[in-house]
Amino acid sequence: MLKVQEIRELIRLIDQSGIDEFTYESNGTKLVMKKNQMVESKISRNQQPTVIEAPKKPVEEKPEQRMNDKQSVKVSPQEEQQNREKEKQQVETNDGDYHKIVSPMVGTFYRAPSPGAEPYVKVGSKVTEKTIVCIVEAMKLFNEIEADVKGEIVDCLVEDGQLVEYGQPLFLVKTE
Amino acid sequence: MNNQLQLVVDSFLKADGNMLSMEELKEKGCISSLDQFGSNYRLEQMGDYGYRLIKEQLLFTQQRFTETVQTEFIGKQVYFFDTVSSTQRIAKKLTMNQVEEGTMIIAEEQTDGRGRMARKWHSQKGGLWFSFIVKPEIPIATAPQLTLLTAVAVVRTIEDLLPLHPKIKWPNDILLHGKKVCGILTELQATDGNIEAVIIGVGLNVNQQKEAFPEDIRKKATSISLETGMIVDPISLLKGFCFQFEQLYKLFLQHGFQQIKNMWEQSCETIGKEVTATTFKGTVKGEAFGISDEGALLLKEKDGSVLRIFSADIDGS
Numbered sequence: 345m346l347k348v349q350e351i352r353e354l355i356r357l358i359d360q361s362g363i364d365e366f367t368y369e370s371n372g373t374k375l376v377m378k379k380n381q382m383v384e385s386k387i388s389r390n391q392q393p394t395v396i397e398a399p400k401k402p403v404e405e406k407p408e409q410r411m412n413d414k415q416s417v418k419v420s421p422q423e424e425q426q427n428r429e430k431e432k433q434q435v436e437t438n439d440g441d442y443h444k445i446v447s448p449m450v451g452t453f454y455r456a457p458s459p460g461a462e463p464y465v466k467v468g469s470k471v472t473e474k475t476i477v478c479i480v481e482a483m484k485l486f487n488e489i490e491a492d493v494k495g496e497i498v499d500c501l502v503e504d505g506q507l508v509e510y511g512q513p514l515f516l517v518k519t520e
Numbered sequence: 521m522n523n524q525l526q527l528v529v530d531s532f533l534k535a536d537g538n539m540l541s542m543e544e545l546k547e548k549g550c551i552s553s554l555d556q557f558g559s560n561y562r563l564e565q566m567g568d569y570g571y572r573l574i575k576e577q578l579l580f581t582q583q584r585f586t587e588t589v590q591t592e593f594i595g596k597q598v599y600f601f602d603t604v605s606s607t608q609r610i611a612k613k614l615t616m617n618q619v620e621e622g623t624m625i626i627a628e629e630q631t632d633g634r635g636r637m638a639r640k641w642h643s644q645k646g647g648l649w650f651s652f653i654v655k656p657e658i659p660i661a662t663a664p665q666l667t668l669l670t671a672v673a674v675v676r677t678i679e680d681l682l683p684l685h686p687k688i689k690w691p692n693d694i695l696l697h698g699k700k701v702c703g704i705l706t707e708l709q710a711t712d713g714n715i716e717a718v719i720i721g722v723g724l725n726v727n728q729q730k731e732a733f734p735e736d737i738r739k740k741a742t743s744i745s746l747e748t749g750m751i752v753d754p755i756s757l758l759k760g761f762c763f764q765f766e767q768l769y770k771l772f773l774q775h776g777f778q779q780i781k782n783m784w785e786q787s788c789e790t791i792g793k794e795v796t797a798t799t800f801k802g803t804v805k806g807e808a809f810g811i812s813d814e815g816a817l818l819l820k821e822k823d824g825s826v827l828r829i830f831s832a833d834i835d836g837s
Contacts, residue, residue, distance in 0.1 A: 372812050374826060448660040448713060450814060452800060452831035482830040483664040483691035483815045485706040485718075492712060505800030507830060510661055 345373065356387045376507075398431040442516040443493045451482030465515070469497045477515055481507060495519040522771040529561075537604040537627075538618045539613070541570035566599065567673060568617035576600070586754065593622035594652065594769070595762035601625070605632040607651040608707065608721040609671035615653060615709060615717040622766075624652040626758065633723060635703055642734060645725040646743070650756040654718050656773060660710055661814070663718060664830075665777045666769075667692045667706045668815050670720055672783045673765040674702050681760055690808070690817045694724075695789065699742035701725050715733055722761070777813065785810075790817065792836055798830035808834070 346354075346368070358377055360364050368375040429450040432515040447453070455478055465477045471491040480487045501507055523651045531548060537771050537809045540548075550581075564574045578600045589595045595619045604610050607625040609632075614623060626649070633643035643649045656666070671692035678686050686702075687695045694702035709716045725743035733741050744752050772780055784789060790808045797819060804827060805818035817829040 346621065369826070372814075372816075372828065433687045447766055448710065449664065450661065450816075450830060451664070454800075483702065485667050486829075487660065487663070487666040487708040490711065 346373070351375070357456045362394075376495060376497060392461065393418060407431065418452070441518070442498060443495065443515040443519045445477060445491060445493075445515040445517060447480050447510060447512045448489070448516055449480060449482060449510065450510050451480040451485075452505050453502050453504065453514065454479040454481060455500070465491075465497050467497055467499060474491060489514070491515075493517055493519050529573065532571075535731065537572060537601050537610050538574065539570060539572040541611070542568070543570075545570060549726065554676065564599075565619045567597075567614065567623075569614050569619075572599075575602070581755075585759070585824070589759050589762050590761045591622070591766045593620070594654075594766040595622060595624045595758070596620070598621040599623075599625050600629040601759070602626065603629045603631060606630050606721075607649055608634070608636060608705070611651040611653055611719045612707065612709075612720075616720065619653055619717070621653065621655045623761075624650055625700075626650040635705060635723075641703060641723050642737070642741075642782050643723055644728065644732055646725075646729075646732060648722070648724040648726050648757060650758065651719055651721040654720065654769065656715060656718065656741065656769075658715065658773070660708065660713065660715060662777065663708050663715060664691075664706075665772070665780065666718055667704055668784045668811075669767065669768050669772055669777075669780050670706070670722065671778060671813070672787065672793050673761060673768050674704070674724065675721065675787045676764040677757060677769075678744070680764070682744065682750075682752070684744070684747060686697040686787065688784060688787045689810070690788065690829075691815060692789040696742055697748045698775060700740055700744050701744060719837055724754075724757065726757065727751055735772075777815070781813070781815075793836055797827075797829050798835070799829070799832045804829075816829070 354366070354368075354375075355377065358379065366375075366377040413456050421465065457464070457479070464479075465471060465475065471477060471490055472494050473490065475487045475491045477491050477497070478489050480489060495517040497515055498518045501513050501515065528548065531544075532540055535544075554600050559669040560576055561573050562576055564579065565571055575721040582598055582600050585598055585600070586596055590820050592673050599610070601607075601610070604625075604627045607630065610625045611623070614625070627643075628649075630641075630643035630649050633641035634648060654666070656663070668691055670768060671688045674694050675686045676683050676690060684696060689695055689700075692704040693700050694704075694725050699792060702722065704723075705721045707719045707721075709719070725741065727745045728737060730746065732743075744750075744757075766824060768780060768783075793808055795806070795808045797806075797817070804821065806821040806827065808817055809820050810818045812818055812828060817834070819827040819829055819831070823826065
């Protein structure tokens with residue numbers, strides 16, 4: 345796997361270069377970067393390896409305009425930094441309120457024991473540690489995922505039939 | 521038989537697999553009168569789970585099996601049944617209590633055998649229907665590899681005993697001359713991120729004749745007997761399987777998946793073919809060019825992009 349810093353460095357280099365499209369593949373990880381055009385999203389096809397879209401190059405900005413922008417927005421870099429940190433903290437505390445049930449393996453997420461059946465849990469369902477909340481399947485191994493906490497389901501984060509990665513959050517539970 | 525005993529016997533006979541858990545027995549208040557049954561039946565304790573009523577003849581079959589199976593733990597504790605809903609369901613019941621690794625449930629007939637997506641698996645007499653429990657100390661993420669391992673064990677069992685060369689269709693269907701002879705389905709139970717039990721269910725068509733299969737699957741399904749013209753002893757196959765599985769399982773626990781993967785690839789018929797994969801969300805086409813280290817099927821689409829398939833029905837296109 346590439347480190348975030350490495351990906352960032354790649355984006356920077358490609359951004360500066362004349363390359364329009366860049367693909368990197370290693371050990372089942374695939375990284376696709378495209379410039380100046382929309383990447384045809386295939387994420388809905390659940391087997392697609394991670395697709396990372398490089399930030400689009402800003403559309404021809406005139407230096408003067410940029411200057412103006414800077415003048416009109418009177419936020420110093422330090423303040424900006426502080427704001428960003430505040431936001432980050434807020435997101436973290438929001439997430440921290442809820443317990444995340446995560447997938448213990450890569451596979452297909454199923455909300456119900458069989459197609460057309462009632463889902464194991466819905467938003468609002470009360471769960472205990474032993475409640476089965478979903479199935480993750482890979483290579484015909486069916487893993488019944490237990491809540492592992494007592495509480496109430498407040499959100500289901502993935503769609504039925506979607507491919508989920510190792511450690512990916514599946515549900516948010518408001519613990520008791 | 522006195523009335524109370526008759527009631528106990530009736531409750532046993534009505535229950536799935538003629539099994540009653542300790543709780544159910546206590547509810548009926550009949551633990552004290554469990555000793556005397558008719559001469560055809562015996563009472564057998566099933567670990568911590570409870571008891572079942574078993575025909576004397578089956579009890580002998582069971583004893584003979586455990587005495588002769590050439591393994592250390594796979595199939596060393598077995599429960600043979602005439603008829604159960606599904607061996608998988610019985611095995612799951614047993615995992616609710618302490619259960620020995622390698623414990624196996626075998627039924628002559630299943631009334632509610634299931635495949636992937638809750639599809640019905642026809643499991644009438646003449647086939648070999650069994651589920652067994654393993655408790656590997658491995659990360660959950662690598663547990664799906666066990667289903668590929670099981671397929672290799674079935675292939676080796678058949679190759680060892682019969683003049684046949686089964687092929688594996690990803691991930692673990694076993695084919696004879698292009699028709700499905702065996703299906704494998706596995707369930708995993710975990711608590712706090714640790715595997716408690718993996719329950720592996722195997723359905724192998726052994727002595728069924730053509731008429732035994734419903735018309736709609738006759739073109740796709742076969743049995744060992746249909747392919748060889750022989751009647752084969754299912755118990756010998758089962759013993760062979762226990763041996764092969766245990767060997768591979770030990771290898772897997774010691775050295776990981778790589779060698780198993782090589783064996784799997786040697787018997788696989790999916791790799792190198794243009795296939796259609798029908799997933800929950802639709803179909804994708806491409807060339808199956810290998811499996812990942814996890815066991816996922818790798819498909820190359822026309823535009824060159826690579827897909828990892830974890831769950832799908834695969835058809836040659």
